[in-house]
Amino acid sequence: MTGTIRPGFIDEDRYDRSRRIAWLDVERVRRTKCLVVGVGALGNEVVKDLVLSGIQDITIVDMDQVVRSNLNRCVFFREGDAERSLAKVDVVAQRAMELAPDVRINSIEGKVEDIATEELVRFDVIFGCLDNIAARLHLNAQAGHVKVPYIDGGTDGFRGKVQVVLPPATPCLQCAMNQSHQRILERRFSCTGAEVVVHERKIAAEITTSSIIAAIQVREALKVISGRSEACIRHVEYYDGYQVRSECYELELDPDCPNHG
Amino acid sequence: MNVRIRNAETGGTVDMELEGENTVQEIIQGASAFWNKDDGAYVIRKGKRLLRGQQSVAQSGIADSDELELIPDPEGGA
């Protein structure tokens, strides 16, 4: 094969260094459609990593506005965004597009429950970057229903975890639930008699753990997209940044779990 | 049977006496109460396997002198 090159040509290709990873299917990555639910700490980092990895079609969902206490861990947010109470999705969409001009970011200001299950079929990978079990279980069930890979991240201070769900074969988030999760769900939704009150627990969060957990989420997605699911986490990776531990544990499919029909 | 539960956060251990019909979530409840754990969620692992909460000790293959680990299950991310 012959062709024409010029000096320095290898540095003109944005993805030259990515293409040097033999198993990574860069062209497929660029055609992939991702949904990121939650654009707080994990969501900021996941979107950043997706854009830099070459994903060009990203839909983001979040109902909140930027506040000052987000600024210790969210790379896309600025003081001015908090002062103006801007919608997180709008800020993330605008700043992420500055990283790569060819990326299209569709932002939805709303809750996970606002997304119709049938709308999820168009995505290749769904990321859970949420802050509560109820929303995670909802998204997990929806993703399972449409059989789209679901990659969930969770953090608490210097601890974190990533679960990879490849429906219908692998155990899902619901399969891993026990009474301690159930108690959290019950405390979140308490009924006053007239209305249901949502109690939001303030959970410790900082950038190093958010960044590592989000990076693992995107790393696993790149394997799925490149047809290397066999190299994915089976099934949960737990990370402890303080004790410098990271381990993968297997889960069993719960025969009573409603998500594996 | 007796098993040893390790606290993943501190490395501390406690021995627990179990019957075959006890459930994994009873182990979680007992250990988290012993260490005055906060309101968070927890899981138990045996070796490389996370045990299902609804299963009994007998069903989950827990044997005398096993060491289990109580791990916090992080819920945050925003």
Ligand SMILES: [Zn+2]
């Ligand atoms: Zn399940």
